[in-house]
Amino acid sequence: MRMEQLFAAGVRVGERLKARRETVAVAESAAGGLISAALLAVPGASAFYLGGAVVYTPRARHRLLGLRREDVRGFMSATEPFALLMAETIRKQHSVTWGIGETGAAGPNGNPYGHAAGHDVVAVSGPVQLARTIAMGSSDRQANMLAFALAALELLGEQLDREEQK
Template identity: 40%
Template sequence: MTFVSTEQARLVTEIAEALIDRDEQVAIAESSTGGLVSACLLTYPGASRFVVGAGVLYSYPIREALLGMGEAEHKPYGGSTPELVLRLAELFRDRVGAQWGIGEGGAAGPALSPYGHPAGYTALAIAGPGTIRTEIVETGSDQRAQNMSAFTTALLDLFARTLRETT
């Protein structure tokens, strides 16, 4: 049994091969996926060649400790916006010296986020060499585990598409 779906495994292989071919690395700043994105990437044999590390940046204290971005610095963003998630991905990437930073943040469910985002909402971000991409995903579901998996697939897909477009 595996926790990685067939689609996630396909995307991981595509991402891994692209990063290894380019001799580039990624840092992952996760929130509502709870570490699933990094766990998926780490299933690839030899993942240390392209993954620098990851963090589940789920609360203000951990974001403050790792990135110097506490509650006060979050307030202007008004919640898990693409701009906030991009900033976290950039900070994490720069902190660990990777070429790519990817991130997500939202509301897996079953309730609204403290900022009013509905369950099933997440913002995705990619920050790489000369490249910035963001997207919003809304599943329309309040099923927490299903949303976490859907958000994981969405971020892996956005990253794979970005790598394809920046070759």
């Protein structure tokens, strides 16, 4: 996958959010800011993108999301419940329609919690909540980061499709 594909996905999602007058905020980890970058590359992004954070460490989780140890007790990083917590927290913090959460291990090694490189979880929180686990089976850090970001945008796009079909 190439950056052009990621930016094209950002345009597709961003234009739909603008047309629907909906907003998004992003809490991402292993994608390293690529989800936000793809959305911010859309002209007029300020109409739908209200903020984001790269939440790469427990300290960042506390400082950027306001989540304390007791808030995450019982959660393990790079799991669906944790990604949903990130998405819901950023959504509430920014008072947006949709929150995106992403957490995983880009590589070349796994994370301290036993997840292999290429393992990631993306989540959306809004009118619906949904998380999806991704297993790339690769230790290629850059390729994984791009794939994680694309998966997050695709998950939000699928939810926008479902909302439009109602």
